[in-house]
Amino acid sequence: MDYALKVENLCKVYENTDFKLDNVTFSIPKGSILGFVGKNGAGKSSTINAILNIIKKNSGTVKFFGYDMTDDAISIKEDIGVVFDTVNFNQDLTAKNIEKILSDIYTNWDKDLFFSYLEKFKIPSDKKIKTFSRGMTMKFSISIALSHKARFLILDEATAGLDPVVREEILDTFLDFVEDENNSILISSHISSDLEKIADYIAVIDDGKIILTESKDALIYEYGIARMKRNDFDKLQKSEYISYRQRGLQIEALISDKVSFSKKYPNITIDVTSIDEILPLITKGEQIK
Numbered sequence: 159m160d161y162a163l164k165v166e167n168l169c170k171v172y173e174n175t176d177f178k179l180d181n182v183t184f185s186i187p188k189g190s191i192l193g194f195v196g197k198n199g200a201g202k203s204s205t206i207n208a209i210l211n212i213i214k215k216n217s218g219t220v221k222f223f224g225y226d227m228t229d230d231a232i233s234i235k236e237d238i239g240v241v242f243d244t245v246n247f248n249q250d251l252t253a254k255n256i257e258k259i260l261s262d263i264y265t266n267w268d269k270d271l272f273f274s275y276l277e278k279f280k281i282p283s284d285k286k287i288k289t290f291s292r293g294m295t296m297k298f299s300i301s302i303a304l305s306h307k308a309r310f311l312i313l314d315e316a317t318a319g320l321d322p323v324v325r326e327e328i329l330d331t332f333l334d335f336v337e338d339e340n341n342s343i344l345i346s347s348h349i350s351s352d353l354e355k356i357a358d359y360i361a362v363i364d365d366g367k368i369i370l371t372e373s374k375d376a377l378i379y380e381y382g383i384a385r386m387k388r389n390d391f392d393k394l395q396k397s398e399y400i401s402y403r404q405r406g407l408q409i410e411a412l413i414s415d416k417v418s419f420s421k422k423y424p425n426i427t428i429d430v431t432s433i434d435e436i437l438p439l440i441t442k443g444e445q446i447k
């Protein structure tokens with residue numbers, strides 16, 4: 159398989175804190191979208207910043223299209239479009255002013271494409287960016303990332319705080335982007351429903367460690383949450399569930415193959431699952447005492 163991004167054993171220790179990125183490993187096949195999820199403080203932004211060399215990693219390798227970000231032989235940076243939840247331009251500039259600056263910076267800058275995105279997103283080109291709403295700012299930022307012909311987009315909480323209509327517009331743009339199978343996306347988000355709409359793969363990080371990487375379809379269609387009483391739970395082999403928690407008198411266990419599980423245990427109820435339900439179950443929120 160051809161990978162757009164391969165992260166292997168990425169480690170980062172911050173001074174004066176116990177938190178560390180602990181051998182973070184995942185990869186994104188070309189033409190696909192990976193949704194990066196985890197609780198607040200789990201390490202999503204740290205991972206993204208270390209991948210982009212914004213913070214210095216302690217060890218591990220990060221390869222975009224087979225090349226190291228620090229490899230001078232190839233200008234990988236132009237191939238990567240980054241969208242954070244803020245825009246780092248002088249707020250008194252207009253989109254037109256910024257376009258001029260960017261056309262000097264990026265060798266593959268496409269002016270017409272940029273203005274066509276502004277038009278599509280209804281972003282005025284002659285108003286100061288400080289007058290933009292949050293949604294406009296995000297759409298502006300995405301227009302920039304797409305107009306320097308990036309092949310890889312990295313988005314950290316890019317849809318946070320946006321209304322559903324704007325979010326859908328942005329998600330559709332991402333889906334259009336990966337229609338070209340040379341293009342790929344890494345997107346972190348707390349809005350699981352957004353990831354369920356667009357992601358091909360989901361990676362879950364908790365306390366600086368990747369605890370699950372799975373195709374979204376498998377999570378939605380093959381995984382399930384089995385709900386049972388304690389005496390039924392005690393009959394299960396440990397290898398038959400991924401994690402579990404007690405809720406009242408019931409035990410919920412996350413299982414990865416609901417078809418074979420239900421064949422073996424026809425009396426145990428299995429519900430379809432969602433990212434929002436899986437997260438608390440696998441991040442060890444609650445365990446049986």
Ligand SMILES: Nc1ncnc2c1ncn2[C@@H]1O[C@H](COP(=O)(O)OP(=O)(O)OP(=O)(O)O)[C@@H](O)[C@H]1O
Nearest residue numbers: 172173175177196197198199200201202203204205
């Ligand atoms: N520069 C830093 N120095 C020390 N600790 C840091 C630094 N940046 C982040 N941390 C710590 O690293 C941990 C992970 O933070 P990070 O921002 O990566 O998590 P996150 O998953 O992106 O969280 P959120 O969903 O809240 O944005 C937190 O405990 C945070 O306090």
